[in-house]
Amino acid sequence: MSPELLKNLLLGVVVFGFLVDKILSYRNVKRPVPTIPDTLSDHLNPEELLKSKAYQTENYRFGLLSGLFSFVLSILLIWFGWFGAIDSWVGSFVDNSMIQSLVFFGVIFVGSDLLSLPFDYYSTFVIEEKYGFNKTSIGTFFADKIKGYLLSIIIGGGLLLLFLWLIDQMGKDFWWIFWIVAAGFMVLVNFFYTAWILPLFNKLTPLEDGELKSKIMDYAKSVSFPLENVFVMDGSKRSAKANAFFSGFGKKKKVVLYDTLIEQHTQEELVAVLAHEVGHFKKKHIILSMVTSVLQVGLILFLLAQFIFSENLSLALGGTEWSVQLNLIAFTMLFSPISMIIGIGMNVLSRKNEFEADAFAKDTFAGKPLAEALKTLSVKTLSNINPDPAYVFVNYSHPPLLERLVKLEK
Numbered sequence: 001m002s003p004e005l006l007k008n009l010l011l012g013v014v015v016f017g018f019l020v021d022k023i024l025s026y027r028n029v030k031r032p033v034p035t036i037p038d039t040l041s042d043h044l045n046p047e048e049l050l051k052s053k054a055y056q057t058e059n060y061r062f063g064l065l066s067g068l069f070s071f072v073l074s075i076l077l078i079w080f081g082w083f084g085a086i087d088s089w090v091g092s093f094v095d096n097s098m099i100q101s102l103v104f105f106g107v108i109f110v111g112s113d114l115l116s117l118p119f120d121y122y123s124t125f126v127i128e129e130k131y132g133f134n135k136t137s138i139g140t141f142f143a144d145k146i147k148g149y150l151l152s153i154i155i156g157g158g159l160l161l162l163f164l165w166l167i168d169q170m171g172k173d174f175w176w177i178f179w180i181v182a183a184g185f186m187v188l189v190n191f192f193y194t195a196w197i198l199p200l201f202n203k204l205t206p207l208e209d210g211e212l213k214s215k216i217m218d219y220a221k222s223v224s225f226p227l228e229n230v231f232v233m234d235g236s237k238r239s240a241k242a243n244a245f246f247s248g249f250g251k252k253k254k255v256v257l258y259d260t261l262i263e264q265h266t267q268e269e270l271v272a273v274l275a276h277e278v279g280h281f282k283k284k285h286i287i288l289s290m291v292t293s294v295l296q297v298g299l300i301l302f303l304l305a306q307f308i309f310s311e312n313l314s315l316a317l318g319g320t321e322w323s324v325q326l327n328l329i330a331f332t333m334l335f336s337p338i339s340m341i342i343g344i345g346m347n348v349l350s351r352k353n354e355f356e357a358d359a360f361a362k363d364t365f366a367g368k369p370l371a372e373a374l375k376t377l378s379v380k381t382l383s384n385i386n387p388d389p390a391y392v393f394v395n396y397s398h399p400p401l402l403e404r405l406v407k408l409e410k
């Protein structure tokens with residue numbers, strides 16, 4: 001394909017991705033405010049329902065604005081060959097090609113982060129604040145940014161350097177060697193996430209002995225699920241929104257409950273939430289999603305190997321010669337429709353898994369407290385109880401609340 005044709009293809013892919021996303025969001029926000037279903041009558045009043053609609057509408061408008069901004073920027077970058085211009089500019093003062101790649105990505109990373117900073121700030125300190133979710137201080141906000149930068153430089157930079165070195169040494173064969181390294185890295189992060197990465201951002205304290213802990217332990221024993229580590233995380237440091245998750249495999253696995261979750265729910269409900277999470281383990285969802293992610297990375301790397309040496313791809317982005325960094329950017333854009341399809345497939349699978357984990361919690365503990373917990377979570381986070389089916393199909397990793405309630409309350 002000629003550079004001209006490739007350039008038009010890149011522009012087309014960016015337009016397509018933007019339109020699909022915004023049309024779906026529009027359909028979703030235009031859904032009428034529903035009447036309150038019987039099952040939610042104890043949890044939701046008309047006032048709160050209108051508040052949740054206002055929150056969703058505000059987020060929609062914000063998403064439209066920030067999406068439009070990055071869309072226009074992407075079009076300009078491609079249209080005027082600015083990626084190529086940045087690459088040539090970096091090349092004018094860096095001789096070594098590997099260092100040139102690193103500096104190029106550094107410039108792109110810092111540039112895009114600075115441009116998105118006002119949007120992040122507005123989302124946290126204006127929208128989330130207005131609806132009472134924000135608990136982040138300005139200090140925490142910027143400390144998070146700096147820690148995120150350092151992690152990106154160390155982990156992202158390290159992986160990128162290895163990637164570039166492998167391309168240089170192995171040619172097209174780089175993909176499967178890098179795949180093995182990436183797979184090992186993914187398993188490692190999963191193992192040590194709560195030990196190494198999470199503590200950089202949050203404080204984890206073991207759940208103290210007491211009624212809640214013994215109820216959790218009794219349940220774990222009843223389904224013969226070895227559980228040694230239950231932690232409480234200070235989620236309230238950033239947001240009033242609550243969550244719970246498992247991390248790691250085998251003996252290293254930990255369950256983490258947000259302090260906000262413990263505040264908002266009864267002990268019955270908390271055990272039910274835990275039972276749902278245990279369901280994900282027992283039904284092998286955790287290991288399966290790990291395997292699918294590894295396969296996905298393999299597929300991406302294999303496809304990347306077919307494109308990474310194409311000179312025309314670099315020229316399409318305004319480069320003057322073959323450049324691995326320009327091709328990486330071009331590939332990411334070209335791949336985006338495929339990654340959208342993969343994402344939809346993953347969401348379909350994830351929604352099925354959520355139903356299975358719900359069913360597990362219902363069978364081994366009880367459906368009603370889990371249903372109650374989900375209602376409280378949904379109402380407290382001002383979630384949409386009447387989402388557009390097409391939007392759900394593409395974007396939801398969890399089934400809509402009412403669908404889950406139907407199964408839990410049957």
Ligand SMILES: [Zn+2]
Nearest residue numbers: 276280354357
């Ligand atoms: Zn789940």
